[in-house]
Amino acid sequence: MNRSHTPDSYAHPALAPFHLGGLQLANRLAVAPMTRVSATPNGIPTPEMADYYAGFAHGGFGLVITEGTYTDTVFSQGYLNQPGLVSEAHVEGWRAVTGAVHAAGARMVAQLMHAGALTQGSHYRSNTAGPSAIRPRGVQMPEYGGRGPWPVPKEMTQEDIAEAVAGFVAAAKNAQAAGFDGVEIHGANGYLLDQFLTDYTNRRTDGYGGSVAGRVRLTAEVTTAVRAAVGPDFCVGVRLSQTKVNDFEYRWPGGAEEAKLIFARLAEAGATYLHVASEGRDWVETARLDGGQTITALAREVSGLPVIANGNMHHTGQGARVIAEGHADLLSIARGALANPDLPKRLAAGTDLEAFDHAMLHPMVHLRNARQWAESRRTAESTVAASA
Numbered sequence: 289m290n291r292s293h294t295p296d297s298y299a300h301p302a303l304a305p306f307h308l309g310g311l312q313l314a315n316r317l318a319v320a321p322m323t324r325v326s327a328t329p330n331g332i333p334t335p336e337m338a339d340y341y342a343g344f345a346h347g348g349f350g351l352v353i354t355e356g357t358y359t360d361t362v363f364s365q366g367y368l369n370q371p372g373l374v375s376e377a378h379v380e381g382w383r384a385v386t387g388a389v390h391a392a393g394a395r396m397v398a399q400l401m402h403a404g405a406l407t408q409g410s411h412y413r414s415n416t417a418g419p420s421a422i423r424p425r426g427v428q429m430p431e432y433g434g435r436g437p438w439p440v441p442k443e444m445t446q447e448d449i450a451e452a453v454a455g456f457v458a459a460a461k462n463a464q465a466a467g468f469d470g471v472e473i474h475g476a477n478g479y480l481l482d483q484f485l486t487d488y489t490n491r492r493t494d495g496y497g498g499s500v501a502g503r504v505r506l507t508a509e510v511t512t513a514v515r516a517a518v519g520p521d522f523c524v525g526v527r528l529s530q531t532k533v534n535d536f537e538y539r540w541p542g543g544a545e546e547a548k549l550i551f552a553r554l555a556e557a558g559a560t561y562l563h564v565a566s567e568g569r570d571w572v573e574t575a576r577l578d579g580g581q582t583i584t585a586l587a588r589e590v591s592g593l594p595v596i597a598n599g600n601m602h603h604t605g606q607g608a609r610v611i612a613e614g615h616a617d618l619l620s621i622a623r624g625a626l627a628n629p630d631l632p633k634r635l636a637a638g639t640d641l642e643a644f645d646h647a648m649l650h651p652m653v654h655l656r657n658a659r660q661w662a663e664s665r666r667t668a669e670s671t672v673a674a675s676a
């Protein structure tokens with residue numbers, strides 16, 4: 289590679305270009321998937337969503353990963369107003385989004401998500417399904433319309449599992465038709481595939497449970513099936529995490545040995561990249577494994593694939609270190625991107641970043657960033673004051 293393209297010749301090493309499989313990315317900065325529950329009630333992406341996603345591309349992000357998008361009309365939907373990739377209308381809606389993002393110079397990947405037992409709102413079903421009939425830990429997320437404990441899911445049959453795999457495959461083909469540059473299989477954060485991977489949510493005694501080889505089987509089967517459907521050149525990422533939206537403390541019980549098996553299995557299944565995320569915790573807190581290596585560096589070594597690291601990467605020193613020391617190839621940024629849709633441009637110009645404010649987690653996309661959110665809050669407050 290030309291010296292002018294090496295990470296250490298940039299203001300921030302993540303500003304260096306990168307080849308992700310066959311995709312040429314302008315830099316190593318990705319917008320992390322963020323659920324915004326802003327689609328129509330039947331899951332069609334809106335023009336506001338096209339503006340929202342294109343905003344990150346205009347701000348210089350090389351890669352934009354969508355929010356978790358549901359894959360079937362059975363058990364996959366997790367939230368009301370979540371977008372889908374199931375119908376022709378979904379494909380049409382997403383085509384406008386990918387068009388806007390491409391026109392602004394970024395590449396775009398659709399995150400394919402089956403919520404499993406962590407479903408708290410569905411257009412299609414009132415009951416939920418998971419690997420075993422075990423009530424999930426914690427409580428539903430009020431910011432996405434949930435309340436109280438999660439329901440106990442029905443234990444999925446072999447037919448239910450086959451239907452879920454078919455949903456991922458159909459959604460991946462729909463993503464291709466909608467103009468996406470790739471898909472990311474959501475195997476993280478406590479959703480269906482992670483429920484199968486996790487020992488305490490998966491008590492199955494068939495070939496999908498038991499040892500880690502059994503528990504990772506469904507994620508691997510989905511990856512193999514999606515790869516076969518989309519062809520050898522389409523980007524197929526897999527996102528994994530130890531922590532979950534409803535359990536920030538969980539760590540893979542088998543440590544580095546278990547991690548090696550998982551990473552190797554997914555590489556063998558045909559993944560293009562691994563996205564090793566850190567939900568609710570800093571990268572440093574979840575990255576260090578028993579052998580002293582970081583989980584992202586281990587993922588790179590074992591899989592031989594590009595790896596995306598996540599978790600407070602908008603702390604620019606941390607992001608720079610992760611790339612410069614070879615812990616990962618790319619960084620994904622969620623909260624920092626909400627506060628700074630133009631984060632890559634700011635890094636290049638040496639401009640300070642806007643601080644993230646928890647109140648920015650307002651899920652709707654029409655409140656796109658810190659400034660718009662603050663303006664809407666000021667307007668709401670002055671309206672209340674005026675009417676008091």
Ligand SMILES: Cc1cc2nc3c(=O)[nH]c(=O)nc-3n(C[C@H](O)[C@H](O)[C@H](O)COP(=O)(O)O)c2cc1C
Pocket residue numbers: 320321322323324354355356399474476477527565566567568598599600601602620621622623624649651
């Ligand atoms: C508003 C919001 C919505 C999120 N939705 C998703 C999602 O749909 N899929 C997913 O894999 N992760 C989701 N996440 C997790 C982020 O991708 C990321 O892992 C987490 O926020 C940590 O990264 P950060 O420190 O850059 O914020 C979401 C995070 C936020 C803040």
